[in-house]
Amino acid sequence: KAGVTQTPRYLIKTRGQQVTLSCSPISGHRSVSWYQQTPGQGLQFLFEYFSETQRNKGNFPGRFSGRQFSNSRSEMNVSTLELGDSALYLCASSSASRSTDTQYFGPGTRLTVL
């Protein structure tokens, strides 16, 4: 089975721009979660989607949004980029067949905001 894929792998943007990151889960997985990883804050949960619905959201401003498509692929969007948004954005998928299931991560998208 192919793993979680994320595109693009690297992005450089300037302050004020917006960006869209994409995540394709493992085949058959219906839950997609997004995490932000920074040196200062570590790994923090952004949001989780299941069957095209956002089921959970972390403590991030409204500039961070996401969506999930019928094929379980997910995108996250960050508008009005700030320098502090520079981070590794990791996507994880799980089958979510039970209330708790193992999350498998993709390679991440490294976003640099100049």
Add this chain to the structure above:
Amino acid sequence: AQKVTQAQTEISVVEKEDVTLDCVYETRDTTYYLFWYKQPPSGELVFLIRRNSFDEQNEISGRYSWNFQKSTSSFNFTITASQVVDSAVYFCALSDLTGGSEKLVFGKGMKLTVNP
């Protein structure tokens, strides 16, 4: 709130040494899950193990072993006879069902460097 503490931030060992990575967690949940992930320089988080709160049996997988003790809220990870390829950042994580679906709460990670 759920919390995971990895007190060690960085460890450096010589190949073939054994090394133990500590993880202490806090939760009010009676049912929860604990995880260990490995993050090599490439950035991807690689799943290593998942343990539920009702299963306190230690587990061994090759050179890896895990010691789960509810009494001390610890879930420690030992690498036996370390190898250079074990060099990575290791994260301990705890499930958090607040908000209606599972999310992971991670520790700050511990960077392991294995020198030849």
